[in-house]
Amino acid sequence: MSFRLRIFLLVLLVAGTAIGATAWMTLSLTSREVYRVDQVRVTEAREQHEEEIVGTIRRFAVLHGRWPGVDAVVGDLAERTGLHIRLETREGEALVDSDHLEQKSTGPVQLQSTSLDPIPWIDQATQEAARRIGTARDREPEVVLRTGERLVTPPPTRARPALPADLFGPLPPVGDPTYRAYVQVVQYRAALVAVRCLGESSAWDSALALEQSPYLGPDQRTASPACVDTGTDKVSRDTGWLEDVWAQLAECDRTGEAFIKCLTAGFGQAASTTTAVPVEIFFGVGQETDFAGLRRPALIGATALLVAAAVGTAWIARRVSRPVRLLTGASLQLASGRLDVRVPTHGQDDLARLSGAFNAMAEALQRSEERQRRLVADVAHELRTPLSNLRGYLEGLADGVIEPSPELFASLHEETLLQRRILDDLQVLALAEAGELGYAPVPLDLSELTETAATVHRAVAQNAGVEVVVDAPEPVEVCADPDRMRQVLGNLMSNAIRYTDAGGRVELRVARDGPDAVLTVRDTGVGMNPEEVSRVFDRFWRADPARHRATGGSGLGLTIVRRIVADQGGDVTATSEPGLGTTFTVRLPAVTDIATLLDK
Template structure:
């Protein structure tokens, strides 16, 4: 079982246990909270509704009701939400307390914040009512709410006193319950206008002190006499509203069996134009429970879950930390230069593969270090022999042992140029392997480039008795650096001519396929074995050890050529048969236009073959 699978299974067990425990706790606590919320709602619903209604009556509007909702939610431990008749949420106790609003019951409680008709007026109206044999009070009240109970009006609108909050006159029109109800409606509207004026002037809160007539306390009337006078004048001057209120109340005929109930309903209708809009109150369970809701089984389950998580975490930490410690120690030793350090890599899990990757990296570093050392040794070897020759000749000339001659100086000069060429090749190779070799790619014709390179080497080939031919029947476009590409062609042609005996042949061919431009240099020289082909691109390696530098080159040309081709997106490969010759194949990416032309040509030739077959 892999390490990843073991961790997955352990996490799955821990997660499953946690989810099960959480689900059980959630269901248990939720059911208990629902039962508690239902009991609390039944116990405190009437109280909450009364408080919200009292706020609406005393304020005549709903701004500020959130304070009442918050206080009631804390006192009753219920979730309370107040919603206007248009669906706007006016207050939500969960939102007020900074929590996400929880669910509430679907059936709300309606709150109509309209003051009640004074009980004294209702009792007076009830005494004026007369029972009619066979009358149905419910039907009569429905008729009273729909249309007048008599064809003639109850009388003219009574004249209101200038002091609305004084003693109600005991004579005249105010002896009638309808006139007293009218006086109460006007009082309520005037009281609301007074406290709002006082609040705007900074003289008090915008709420009535009383929720029954006269609504304003003596302190409120004394604190803002100017507001009281202004409100009284404003209400008494509103003739359309006064007429509307009296028309509502005068629909109830005195002496009717349902006179008191009709007057109460009409009072509500008349006062509704002044009060706040009706609202609906929803109840739900308050969000959030404390640790006191956890029972003994829940505590045992939580403790067991913690134990399982601790054991699993300890096992994972031990399983992961040991190979990590080994890797850390090995990396520190590797940094100090111990390239032979390795770590155990047993198993098939991810940590084992990480250890194997570390070992592979250390192996690669060790091989790189060995290659670097071999390179230094090769460079020292390549430079030691010619420098020793130069030193011997110069010492002989200085001691008079060797006679100076033009031929000797020419030989020494040629040896110096060869050392300079080796140094130049080493510099180019270093730049290429470091990625610092500059390229200037331009569109060029590979066939034309091959012809130019062949022309430059024909004289050398003719001197060696080698036939150099070029097979480039069509133009092949590539994107490449012309100078670097000529350097590659020059190296391949020089090697082919150098390792081909007199009477042999070197063929330079340019073709293309759907994806690449192909350049091949084929000779009929001595050839190479498979082992020699594998080492053909190594530094300072020569296929024929008997050849000297003057005829065998520096041993860096193929290495540089392969790097130049690779940097331009191509490949350089070699194939050879001993005694028959060697072929070097260079592939460059074809340009899009050239590739499209090649595909078009392939399809055209295929179509012609099909037509001829028919």
């Protein structure tokens, strides 16, 4: 996997994770806040509409005796109240959900539900009669209830009484409430059978016309007497059920409030075998926030962010990897020998500094290679002429063309000494540039060293007709290798004497300049132009090649001088004017306290 691809995938992963986490957190907080607001809304709407909703659904169940068809009622209620309504049996089976009716995903509902047991209510007159009987017995157990001009006997017997001839006629006169409740239960069951028969045999709706006795309306009774008879006959023949209903109602204790409670409970239990099953009504927010509508802009926004992240990541990867790729290619070219290769640098960042460092390294390698090639060429050039001379003389001697003489042998010996000096200087220079030239620095009086060097070279200077003058009025202490410093002074003075004509002068001056010790070697020779001054410390360079060969110089002396001075913490410079002479200035760190230096 390439570096650019790794960067691209890494940054894209980070960006995608950040975008996803931000989107998830935003949607979570939004949905949580929406859910909280929705709960407040559904609670308020429930308090306002719960009674209406429960009453409407109960009425449907009482009139139909079953739940099929309730979805239209629930849908209408949900639309009018703005609530999400869900009906479940007590076993958890969903009967109808208003969100499904609206073809939406099911939204959340409140955990607290409203129970609905859809049974008809006992006739109001029956309830009043039962309450009066219980109250009268609390007051005087032996007193019988007086209703109008008629006295009601004490509790009914266990024997089941006969049903009225016209089952769907008015309830028996208010007398025994137990019997009235019994007849009402039978009426309700028979009425449900009759309306279902009507719905199957005609276009009538399979619903009761009334919520109370006798439950069948006049139109229903006259529309199909056969269905009315079917309902009456079916219930009348179910003697087992009739016996159970009567026994349950007749067992009620007729004292106090217990009577009405027992009668109501028995009535409800008997009716529950006929009517729809009990349900739980759950409420939720109806106008739920349309997250589907929110998802599309959110998806578009997230996609746009990911595309922008991908484009930005690709740009970053390209910007980061391009300099790396250029550096890699340049390094391969450099390794293959193309030392002139460079990479472009832009800006001030780390990659720009890396590119600059690579270019500096390549430049140094190229200069080193060029110096090495120039050194080889210079060495070959410097050795070719004397070796050719030696070869020519030796071949002439061997062929008898040249007569041997002491002067010839002295000349040949001089030529070999010159080659030896060149090789010795090359070895010193190689050791110095490799950092392997040994130094033994000690406290040294530069003035005294200069006087000694001048004394050594005065004889050569006198033979050349050159005056040597030393100006070193006071001791100037440095820490340097004495032998190497003598070599420096020897090279500088040899060059000065060599390039100064007879009658000229070489001046040596030692002085202090702040923290530095300064040694100056000035001659009144031929001098150099600025281009020659810039090359004076190059290997094998000489301003006058002919004179150089005549005087026996190697062309490496000034290069060695610069290396030795630099290794001891100093520097050497040259200034010159044609026809007026040349000045070499050596600067070394001065030592102010010799005792302190020796302690170190």
